[in-house]
Amino acid sequence: KAGVTQTPRYLIKTRGQQVTLSCSPISGHRSVSWYQQTPGQGLQFLFEYFSETQRNKGNFPGRFSGRQFSNSRSEMNVSTLELGDSALYLCASSQNPKTEAFFGQGTRLTVV
Amino acid sequence: QKEVEQDPGPLSVPEGAIVSLNCTYSNSAFQYFMWYRQYSRKGPELLMYTYSSGNKEDGRFTAQVDKSSKYISLFIRDSQPSDSATYLCAMSGGFGNEKLTFGTGTRLTIIP
Numbered sequence: 001k002a003g004v005t006q007t008p009r010y011l012i013k014t015r016g017q018q019v020t021l022s023c024s025p026i027s028g029h030r031s032v033s034w035y036q037q038t039p040g041q042g043l044q045f046l047f048e049y050f051s052e053t054q055r056n057k058g059n060f061p062g063r064f065s066g067r068q069f070s071n072s073r074s075e076m077n078v079s080t081l082e083l084g085d086s087a088l089y090l091c092a093s094s095q096n097p098k099t100e101a102f103f104g105q106g107t108r109l110t111v112v
Numbered sequence: 113q114k115e116v117e118q119d120p121g122p123l124s125v126p127e128g129a130i131v132s133l134n135c136t137y138s139n140s141a142f143q144y145f146m147w148y149r150q151y152s153r154k155g156p157e158l159l160m161y162t163y164s165s166g167n168k169e170d171g172r173f174t175a176q177v178d179k180s181s182k183y184i185s186l187f188i189r190d191s192q193p194s195d196s197a198t199y200l201c202a203m204s205g206g207f208g209n210e211k212l213t214f215g216t217g218t219r220l221t222i223i224p
Contacts, residue, residue, distance in 0.1 A: 004155070031210065042216035043156070043200065056211050090155050097210040099144050099163070101202075103155030 002027065004093050004104035012110045018079040021107045025072050025093030031055075032074040033097055034066060037088040037106070046089075048097060049074055081111045115139050118201055118215025126223050131188040135201035135215045138182065142203040142213070145177050147186045150198045150217065159186070159199075191222045 005024040013019050025032050033056075034046040045058040049068035066076045072093075078085055088108050092101035118135045125131055133147075144163055148156035162168045165179040174187040184203075188195055201215040 033211065035212075035214075043202075043212075043214040045211040045213070048210050050210075058211065092155075092212075097204070097212070099146070099161050099204075100158055101146075101212060102158065103148075105153075105155045 004102055006091050006104035006107050010108045013081050017081050021076045021089055023074045023091030029093035029095055030072055031094040031097045033092045034076050035090045083111050086111045115213050116215045120216055122219040124221045129191050131191050133186040133199050133218050135184050141205040144204045145184050146202040148200040193222045193224050196221045
């Protein structure tokens, strides 16, 4: 069974630009969650989608948004990038996100 | 104060030693408790999860949850160099709360 696939693996963007990250979940998983990982804050929850609906949202500004498609694939968008958005963005897919979340390898975003 | 506290380490132990990793938490709504392992430049990998209080064993790994003390532990027996990684505890709450709240992670090195 294929794991969670995130693309691209690495990105370098300039302040003020926007970026879109993609996540393909494990086949059959309908829940997709996004997390931001930084050395100072650790892993922080961004949002969770289930059957194309945002079900939970973390404490991030509105510049961070996402969506989920009918095939469960998900995208995350960050607009007006700031230096502090530099981080590893992780996507996790689940059948039951409370008990198991399978993570992709992440997208390393660097904002310069 | 963070909802989940975890000693960041780093922790170095000789091969074959028993390793004890711990987290404390403040949110009494947490019901599901997980341990993840993260190798450098990889996404977190689920090791095991426990529901409510009690012990769970999987090979060389044992997870313990004490809800009365709001304290969880992961023990690694007969530690191997391949166990060298960052270990993250994670927790989730009741109905409608599918997000995972993570500790900041403990960096573990097993010395051959």
